[in-house]
Amino acid sequence: MHIAVFGATGGTGRNFTAQALDAGHTLTALVRHPARLRHPDGRPFAGGGQDRLRGIEGNVLDPAAVAETVAGADAVFVTLGMTRGNPPDVVSSGTAVVVDAMKGAGVRRLVVVSSLGVADSRDQVPWWFKLLMTTALRPRFVDKADQEQTVRESGLDWTILRPGGLTNGPATGRTDVGTQAHVMARTISRADVAAVALRVMGTAGTVRRVMAVT
Numbered sequence: 001m002h003i004a005v006f007g008a009t010g011g012t013g014r015n016f017t018a019q020a021l022d023a024g025h026t027l028t029a030l031v032r033h034p035a036r037l038r039h040p041d042g043r044p045f046a047g048g049g050q051d052r053l054r055g056i057e058g059n060v061l062d063p064a065a066v067a068e069t070v071a072g073a074d075a076v077f078v079t080l081g082m083t084r085g086n087p088p089d090v091v092s093s094g095t096a097v098v099v100d101a102m103k104g105a106g107v108r109r110l111v112v113v114s115s116l117g118v119a120d121s122r123d124q125v126p127w128w129f130k131l132l133m134t135t136a137l138r139p140r141f142v143d144k145a146d147q148e149q150t151v152r153e154s155g156l157d158w159t160i161l162r163p164g165g166l167t168n169g170p171a172t173g174r175t176d177v178g179t180q181a182h183v184m185a186r187t188i189s190r191a192d193v194a195a196v197a198l199r200v201m202g203t204a205g206t207v208r209r210v211m212a213v214t
């Protein structure tokens, strides 16, 4: 597959990029800081995978850069987060730009990382996290709810993944992935989320599904 990645310099994005290259895919990643496009352990992508990874320097809020990134892709992976130097709605606004670019380019498959706690998964997180979601984390969860709505209304072949608390641990393969509303948030490594994302990307049965990943 040829995969366009948004968020490739983040924790989950680095793991996804490394795993997708290892699996033989080709990737185009839109990154604000090309020097950060590295393996999860900080090693540069050199040698084997290098020729199958193209980094485009730019911002996800720039429609022209996003259009260049999705051109020719078979699938798109969005793992955007609220990092420095961004407006408070960067995740939803950036995802809207990606969705528009995909429609323009005729690219249909979209896998997006959201979070447990968003929208109708409010009761799948512990009480103390609910408290955070209505206080310190409120702007982020409003942004993520808007992101999910944009994806659901896109008409594309989307899958929304809602992980529990992310860690930087190794991939374990011991993941609980499901659409059931009773799946409660537990921690999961970014490496495991990346592996699930890569797997569901090629699984037609996950289209238009919202899945908890713990």
Ligand SMILES: NC(=O)c1ccc[n+]([C@@H]2O[C@H](COP(=O)([O-])OP(=O)(O)OC[C@H]3O[C@@H](n4cnc5c(N)ncnc54)[C@H](OP(=O)(O)O)[C@@H]3O)[C@@H](O)[C@H]2O)c1
Residues within 6 Å of the ligand: 006, 007, 008, 009, 010, 011, 012, 013, 030, 031, 032, 033, 036, 058, 059, 060, 061, 079, 080, 081, 082, 083, 084, 086, 090, 094, 113, 114, 115, 116, 162, 163, 164, 165, 166, 167, 190
């Ligand atoms: N932390 C948790 O426990 C937790 C739990 C559940 C879900 N999640 C969600 O899971 C997702 C992945 O989390 P993570 O910690 O792996 O991500 P992260 O490390 O925060 O990475 C976010 C990525 O988004 C990119 N990005 C942000 N603004 C951008 C822009 N304007 N243009 C282009 N790229 C931009 C960042 O690039 P730069 O390097 O340029 O900033 C980075 O590559 C996030 O949506 C997060 O909210 C997190």
